[in-house]
Amino acid sequence: MNKANFIPLSKDNSFLIINAERSSSPKIWNIRSILNLFELACSPFMSMRIFENRYFQSRSIVLKELKNINFDLADIKVSMSHSKRCFIALISKKSMNIEIDHEPASRILSKALEKKIDQIKKPDSLSRIEFISIVETFVKTRNQKWQSFLINLEIKKIFHLEDTYTTNLGDETIYSKFYSYNEHKICISTDKLEILK
Numbered sequence: 001m002n003k004a005n006f007i008p009l010s011k012d013n014s015f016l017i018i019n020a021e022r023s024s025s026p027k028i029w030n031i032r033s034i035l036n037l038f039e040l041a042c043s044p045f046m047s048m049r050i051f052e053n054r055y056f057q058s059r060s061i062v063l064k065e066l067k068n069i070n071f072d073l074a075d076i077k078v079s080m081s082h083s084k085r086c087f088i089a090l091i092s093k094k095s096m097n098i099e100i101d102h103e104p105a106s107r108i109l110s111k112a113l114e115k116k117i118d119q120i121k122k123p124d125s126l127s128r129i130e131f132i133s134i135v136e137t138f139v140k141t142r143n144q145k146w147q148s149f150l151i152n153l154e155i156k157k158i159f160h161l162e163d164t165y166t167t168n169l170g171d172e173t174i175y176s177k178f179y180s181y182n183e184h185k186i187c188i189s190t191d192k193l194e195i196l197k
Helices: 031-041 053-068 111-118 128-142
Strands: 015-021 076-083 086-093 098-104 154-157 164-169 172-181 184-190
Touching: 015 053, 031 053, 053 076, 053 086, 086 098, 086 184, 098 128, 111 128, 128 164, 128 172, 128 184
Parallel strands: 076 098
Antiparallel strands: 015 086, 076 086, 098 184, 154 164, 164 172, 172 184
């Protein structure tokens, strides 16, 4: 497994971002991987998804990096986004409503998906890839399938803040900011605008 990089995107240190690349080889069960599994099972990363290779690897890398910096694991929430072998993890306090997604800037979309996105009302400054990213964070924030809120989606650009948007999802307002990193677009969405300033 490859070493992770910390990306300094939080100006107030309210969250951490870790970027890494996982191995493409299949999971081989040995003493070390079994110990990693038990360690994950006793951590905030416990979920049924740790039995899937990519989730097992990515969560193991993040846990190792957090332990290396003596990070307090008692009150954390982790939002993760995978793109092939790359992944990004956002670590915050459990009480924070914040999610992350990342997409390759060069991702090629099908004509059908492009057409579907183009039919949705959104600011011209929001690219199709950014739209996909923003919707992915909403899926995580609301724990719903994207079709359930796409009809009522109202996205607006916040002009005094660079690459930042506000979205009304019924009675909830979510703020999203985009960053570029290693040929990827990163989207962070939260209900607290001050975190993104």
